[in-house]
Amino acid sequence: MYRKEEFHSNTLDIHGTAHRQPGRSARSEDPVLHHLKSFARKVFKNARGSHDWDHTRRVAGLCERIGAAEGADMFILMGAAYLHDIGRCEQDAARGSLCHAESGAAKAKPFVNDLPISDRQKENILHCITSHRFRGKATPQTIEAKVLFDADKLDAIGAIGVARAYLFAGELGARLHNPDMDVHEARSYSRNDTGYREYVVKLCKIKDRMLTVSGLRMAQERHEYMVQFFNRFLDEYEAKR
Numbered sequence: 001m002y003r004k005e006e007f008h009s010n011t012l013d014i015h016g017t018a019h020r021q022p023g024r025s026a027r028s029e030d031p032v033l034h035h036l037k038s039f040a041r042k043v044f045k046n047a048r049g050s051h052d053w054d055h056t057r058r059v060a061g062l063c064e065r066i067g068a069a070e071g072a073d074m075f076i077l078m079g080a081a082y083l084h085d086i087g088r089c090e091q092d093a094a095r096g097s098l099c100h101a102e103s104g105a106a107k108a109k110p111f112v113n114d115l116p117i118s119d120r121q122k123e124n125i126l127h128c129i130t131s132h133r134f135r136g137k138a139t140p141q142t143i144e145a146k147v148l149f150d151a152d153k154l155d156a157i158g159a160i161g162v163a164r165a166y167l168f169a170g171e172l173g174a175r176l177h178n179p180d181m182d183v184h185e186a187r188s189y190s191r192n193d194t195g196y197r198e199y200v201v202k203l204c205k206i207k208d209r210m211l212t213v214s215g216l217r218m219a220q221e222r223h224e225y226m227v228q229f230f231n232r233f234l235d236e237y238e239a240k241r
């Protein structure tokens with residue numbers, strides 16, 4: 001029913017050189033993908049706005065765009081995109097003390113193992129989930145994992161990224177800003193886990209971690225917009241404008 005998974009090399013090497021290989025078409029009408037999407041969607045029933053099903057849908061949309069350009073296996077990629085954050089509620093409940101990429105992969109494993117797909121496809125979907133996190137220990141190895149990583153990071157920068165950073169800070173009950181505290185001293189999931197802190201410790205570094213040519217191109221534009229926003233934010237906070 002499904003073609004055997006192939007692991008492509010279609011990314012930037014250490015010299016920034018692109019390597020392309022032909023990809024596969026999207027399989028959004030695939031019954032297995034439909035089943036997988038329904039399973040994932042239910043997990044987000046009571047999710048917080050910063051990491052809800054809407055985030056997953058945006059990431060899936062970016063995966064469609066980047067995956068097509070990068071020659072990814074769209075069945076694997078879209079399946080992984082729908083599942084990638086299903087462990088997020090556990091991380092939030094533990095106030096950041098566990099990794100949602102790892103808990104998500106563990107949660108997805110019994111479901112994925114039941115799907116009528118090859119062992120290699122199952123392995124790749126679970127690898128994509130495990131390696132999608134910016135702060136995670138695992139590094140994306142397959143083209144599908146690299147595209148998912150980039151798509152997920154793109155939703156953390158630019159205008160959407162700024163909006164999500166403040167949405168997340170609001171969910172924690174954080175202050176709008178704390179100019180008296182070194183952001184590197186502030187603890188995550190605390191009252192000082194502000195949108196600006198997230199920008200300094202993570203968001204401003206994202207563009208340099210992109211793994212695909214298409215993802216990097218999009219990240220550069222979103223990054224520039226975000227830098228302008230935070231420069232202006234600091235000026236307005238200090239009543240300079």
Ligand SMILES: [Fe+2]
Nearest residue numbers: 084085132133
């Ligand atoms: Fe995530």
Ligand SMILES: [Fe+2]
Nearest residue numbers: 059084085152
């Ligand atoms: Fe995500």
